Amino acid sequence: MWQFIFCITHWLFHYWKKRRKRYEQENWRLLRRRRILIMRLLRQRRRRYVAKSCWAYPTTGRFWEETVPTFSDISFLKHFGTGRETFQCLVDELYLDLVRENTIMRRAIPVDKRIAVALTVLRSSGDFTSVAKLFGIGRSTGHLILKEFSSAVCKTLYDKIVTFPETVTEREEITNAFNNMWHFPGCLGALGASHIPILSPSQGGDDYWNEEGYHSIVLLGVVDHQYTFRYADVGQPGGTSDSDIFFKSELYKHLCTKLIPEEFHLIAQSSFPLLHCLMTPFSFNKSKNSMQTKFDYHLHKALTPAEVAFSHLRGRWKVLLKRCDLQLDNMVDIVKTCLVLHNLCEINGDHYFDSWNESVNEETHFPQPLHQQNLTNPSQAGIKKRNELAVILP
Numbered sequence: 001m002w003q004f005i006f007c008i009t010h011w012l013f014h015y016w017k018k019r020r021k022r023y024e025q026e027n028w029r030l031l032r033r034r035r036i037l038i039m040r041l042l043r044q045r046r047r048r049y050v051a052k053s054c055w056a057y058p059t060t061g062r063f064w065e066e067t068v069p070t071f072s073d074i075s076f077l078k079h080f081g082t083g084r085e086t087f088q089c090l091v092d093e094l095y096l097d098l099v100r101e102n103t104i105m106r107r108a109i110p111v112d113k114r115i116a117v118a119l120t121v122l123r124s125s126g127d128f129t130s131v132a133k134l135f136g137i138g139r140s141t142g143h144l145i146l147k148e149f150s151s152a153v154c155k156t157l158y159d160k161i162v163t164f165p166e167t168v169t170e171r172e173e174i175t176n177a178f179n180n181m182w183h184f185p186g187c188l189g190a191l192g193a194s195h196i197p198i199l200s201p202s203q204g205g206d207d208y209w210n211e212e213g214y215h216s217i218v219l220l221g222v223v224d225h226q227y228t229f230r231y232a233d234v235g236q237p238g239g240t241s242d243s244d245i246f247f248k249s250e251l252y253k254h255l256c257t258k259l260i261p262e263e264f265h266l267i268a269q270s271s272f273p274l275l276h277c278l279m280t281p282f283s284f285n286k287s288k289n290s291m292q293t294k295f296d297y298h299l300h301k302a303l304t305p306a307e308v309a310f311s312h313l314r315g316r317w318k319v320l321l322k323r324c325d326l327q328l329d330n331m332v333d334i335v336k337t338c339l340v341l342h343n344l345c346e347i348n349g350d351h352y353f354d355s356w357n358e359s360v361n362e363e364t365h366f367p368q369p370l371h372q373q374n375l376t377n378p379s380q381a382g383i384k385k386r387n388e389l390a391v392i393l394p
Contacts, residue, residue, distance in 0.1 A: 063134045064113050080119045081316050082341065083350040090115050090344075097152035109137070109145070117142060118149035122338060125318040128325070150333040153340050161343045162336075164222070164231045164254070165189070171264060177225035182302040183394055184267065188260070189222040189230055190306035191268035191278065193242050194314070197323040197366040198331050210238035211369045217328070219335055220245050222266060223309040228343045235332045242271040243374045246278075265385070267302055271371035274378035276385055284373075295390035313342045315356035322366065 068076070077083050082090070091112050098115070100108035109117075113135065120131050121142060128142040135142075165171050165188060178187035195216040201208055208215040216238030222231040233249040246252055255266075255277040267279045274280045281296040282288060288296075314320045317338040326334065345352075 062136065064116055068116070077350060078353065079123070080116060081123045082119065082345055083348060086341075086344050086348045086350055087112075087115065087119075089348070093156060094149070094152045097156060098148060109141075114145050115149060117145045119341075121146050122317045122319045122334070122341070125322045125324070146334075147330060150330070150337040153337040154333050157340050158336050161340045162229050162232055164251075165224070171261075174224050175264065178302055181225060182298065182304065184298050184302035185389065185392070186263050186265055187267055187279075187302055188264045189224050189266050190303045191220070191222050191246075191266045191272060192303070192306035192310055193221070193245065193271075193371075194219045194310045194320075195238050195366075195368055196320050196331065196335055198328060199323060199325070201328050204237070207237035207239050212367050214238075214323070214366055216366075217331065217335070218245055219310075219339075220249055220251070221306070221310070221339070222251065223306045225305055226346060227305050227309045227312065228346045229309065229313075229339050232336070232339050234335045234339075235328075238369075241374075242269075242371060243273050243376050246272055267299055269303065269371050271374050273374050273376040274382040274386065276379060276381035278382070279386055279389065280374070280378075282386075291390045294393055295386070298393050309342070311357065311360055312346075312352050313338060315360045316342065316345065316352065318359055321359060 068079075071079065073084060076087075080087060094115065095111050098111045102108050117131060117135050117137065120134070121128060124131060128139050128146075132139045132142045137145075165174055171188060174188055175186055179185045195210055195212075195218055198208065198215050198217055200215050205215065208217065210216050217234065218236045218238055218240065220233040220236065220242075221229045224230050231251055233245065233251065236245045236248065240248075254260075255275075260277065262276070265277050265279050270281050270284070272278060272280055279299065281299055282292045319334060320338060324331065324334065344350075
């Protein structure tokens with residue numbers, strides 16, 4: 001009898017436990033539904049009284065609209081890096097590429113203000129946050145404006161402004177200038193290279209690591225007597241030697257086709273190879289005679305335009321001095337854009353302030369790697385031509 005009572009009691013206990021568990025589950029579901037319903041009601045109630053989110057956050061920057069019109073010509077040049085005439089030239093040339101239509105959300109940023117934003121970023125080492133606050137725009141808008149500006153410059157102006165001397169008149173003007181100013185005959189331009197700091201590339205980062213301990217791309221450029229770039233090769237990895245960059249460039253292919261008369265040539269430092277179309281100094285040794293020393297002296301003086309042009313390029317556009325928050329493809333367009341702007345400033349006679357050289361001289365985080373001696377065997381035609389020039393030099 002007691003066993004039967006125990007079984008009944010045990011069964012009732014488990015039955016009551018299951019019912020209680022089921023009741024708690026149903027009660028929990030009801031509470032959860034009630035909470036969700038209350039939250040939805042509260043959200044709807046808040047939406048009635050809270051203003052909807054806007055297209056863009058309101059800003060108060062009135063620098064372009066109120067402050068810039070009061071600038072003198074010197075203040076305008078110091079801030080934007082270009083004179084008013086050069087600035088207006090950019091507006092006229094790039095208007096169709098940069099103009100945007102107004103929308104129901106907001107008014108489009110004018111073309112002249114877009115160019116002003118891009119020039120300020122290039123002048124201020126790529127500090128997008130400060131520039132955005134200054135002009136009353138968003139940081140991402142500053143990024144977009146710079147990319148669109150550099151793309152438009154490369155598309156519309158680069159092939160017009162950075163051109164290799166092809167006509168007889170241009171060649172005679174350049175060679176006569178090098179001969180009269182630096183006493184070096186037959187020179188079509190001075191060849192040089194400069195390293196531009198970049199972010200670590202997603203692929204092939206080791207190739208871009210240079211001897212100074214940072215990632216960079218190389219700007220290979222030919223400069224004429226007016227300190228303007230007549231040719232540029234941008235984007236070669238920073239770990240590549242100057243001679244290898246030259247051999248890979250379109251310039252070497254162009255010179256090899258012998259479209260340039262034999263009496264003309266370029267000049268460069270000893271890190272480049274000696275060719276019939278490229279004159280470099282004699283190898284460093286103690287047995288140099290007076291003729292070789294004189295040749296090296298005149299060649300070093302004739303390389304002044306390249307040194308000045310590269311220094312002015314980086315001093316005017318400080319974005320080339322520091323690592324900018326842009327990817328590799330964008331940095332190539334940025335460098336080409338700075339080349340175009342540099343040439344326009346030199347052509348239009350925009351003044352270069354000596355104080356701008358301080359930022360170049362104080363370059364400590366990303367110094368330029370030292371030029372190494374070229375190990376490529378010199379061509380016999382180059383040796384013969386260099387000896388002939390060494391004899392006729394004054």
